[in-house]
Amino acid sequence: MSCVTSNAPRTPKPRPETSLVHCGRESDRQFGFVNTPPYRGSTVVHRTLAKLDAATRANPQTGEFIYGLLGTPNSRELEGLLAALDGGEGAVVVQTGLAAVHIALAAHLSHGDHVLMVDTAYGPTRRLCDAVLSRMGVRTTYYDPHIGSAIGELIEPNTKVVYMESPGSLTFEIQDVRAISAAARARGVLTVVDSTWAPALYCRPLELGADFVVRALTKYEGGSSDLLLGAVIARTRDSIRPVKGYADDLGSLAHPEDCVLCLRGMRSLSIRLQHHQVGALHIAKWLQSRPEVKSVFYPALESDASHALWKRDFTGATGLFAFELHNASRERIACMLDGMRYFRMGYSWGGYESLIIFAEEGSGRTASRWRASGPLLRVHIGLEHVEDLIADLADGLARIA
Numbered sequence: 001m002s003c004v005t006s007n008a009p010r011t012p013k014p015r016p017e018t019s020l021v022h023c024g025r026e027s028d029r030q031f032g033f034v035n036t037p038p039y040r041g042s043t044v045v046h047r048t049l050a051k052l053d054a055a056t057r058a059n060p061q062t063g064e065f066i067y068g069l070l071g072t073p074n075s076r077e078l079e080g081l082l083a084a085l086d087g088g089e090g091a092v093v094v095q096t097g098l099a100a101v102h103i104a105l106a107a108h109l110s111h112g113d114h115v116l117m118v119d120t121a122y123g124p125t126r127r128l129c130d131a132v133l134s135r136m137g138v139r140t141t142y143y144d145p146h147i148g149s150a151i152g153e154l155i156e157p158n159t160k161v162v163y164m165e166s167p168g169s170l171t172f173e174i175q176d177v178r179a180i181s182a183a184a185r186a187r188g189v190l191t192v193v194d195s196t197w198a199p200a201l202y203c204r205p206l207e208l209g210a211d212f213v214v215r216a217l218t219k220y221e222g223g224s225s226d227l228l229l230g231a232v233i234a235r236t237r238d239s240i241r242p243v244k245g246y247a248d249d250l251g252s253l254a255h256p257e258d259c260v261l262c263l264r265g266m267r268s269l270s271i272r273l274q275h276h277q278v279g280a281l282h283i284a285k286w287l288q289s290r291p292e293v294k295s296v297f298y299p300a301l302e303s304d305a306s307h308a309l310w311k312r313d314f315t316g317a318t319g320l321f322a323f324e325l326h327n328a329s330r331e332r333i334a335c336m337l338d339g340m341r342y343f344r345m346g347y348s349w350g351g352y353e354s355l356i357i358f359a360e361e362g363s364g365r366t367a368s369r370w371r372a373s374g375p376l377l378r379v380h381i382g383l384e385h386v387e388d389l390i391a392d393l394a395d396g397l398a399r400i401a
């Protein structure tokens with residue numbers, strides 16, 4: 001769906017904050033109502049055989065609607081906004097972030113193919129490779145997130161995809177997407193980047209050279225922990241077609257109500273991200289000053305090993321980071337976590353609420369070493385007042401002693 005409305009802005013390309021407000025909705029088509037309501041529906045009826053034939057032959061992302069499984073006004077509006085924000089020419093929205101990971105990979109893979117997967121990938125992405133793609137005859141090699149252009153040395157004649165996740169969502173290593181994408185492209189291999197930690201306002205991997213971006217919209221785009229949704233965004237119009245075709249063959253189109261909720265969340269994304277960022281940086285620095293804390297892993301900190309790459313490729317940092325404690329037993333950590341007032345334990349992030357988890361990192365890796373030795377806690381800094389969160393963490397750390 002086009003992002004250019006009848007009162008189009010004078011500059012040819014609106015800034016992302018403006019796109020967030022104006023793209024992905026056409027009030028003129030909704031009797032003037034600002035937001036498009038959910039188009040719940042399976043069947044789409046046509047008056048004549050010629051019209052049905054034309055709709056069936058049309059591009060499923062731009063032509064007339066023909067069946068709810070293949071696209072609704074809501075999915076198209078969200079896809080249009082996502083593509084505009086990432087600077088891509090097409091997007092597909094699907095039911096979950098993990099479905100987006102699966103589709104971005106499997107749309108390009110056949111029996112006998114090979115994938116290069118970052119060692120710090122989200123756990124279920126790794127399981128997808130080890131438990132699902134392997135059964136389909138696709139082999140995976142894991143690589144060190146810091147590999148850079150040396151990825152070229154791992155590319156085999158049957159390598160079809162290099163998959164990145166930057167930063168990893170547990171230990172926050174930023175990958176050199178430019179170098180990896182250039183090396184892969186030189187050998188005719190596609191690149192996919194899971195950029196869920198940094199929405200397009202803060203990082204646009206297509207501009208760094210990647211072919212596809214995966215986003216779990218479940219996190220910051222949705223913003224309220226009340227939906228599951230994912231997207232694949234493509235650099236070119238041609239390259240989104242096989243992705244859309246594969247998603248349709250699986251029957252995985254996003255539900256219209258979830259698209260509406262996500263669009264609603266995205267209207268306020270830029271101010272929410274700013275708040276997450278300011279709070280997270282403040283708390284990360286405060287944690288660095290605490291005697292119980294050995295290190296803090298947050299790319300926006302100057303001391304972070306990924307800081308230089310973050311500064312080069314990102315325009316902001318979000319609310320998710322981790323910190324390592326000096327030695328503490330599981331029982332003492334339980335004392336801390338069980339008594340938190342505002343931080344609750346939960347496996348997601350990106351909502352308005354603060355979260356904390358005890359992350360047992362390192363054991364799953366096969367191609368790199370996790371450098372920390374103490375217990376790792378991952379926090380998501382929500383939209384609460386930062387001083388209340390600091391007080392909660394200070395009390396918690398005191399319970400470890």
Ligand SMILES: Cc1ncc(COP(=O)(O)O)c(C=O)c1O
Nearest residue numbers: 096097098122169196216218229
């Ligand atoms: C980095 C990353 N990618 C993808 C996903 C999958 O998203 P979803 O939970 O919507 O399937 C997650 C979920 O935690 C994630 O952290």
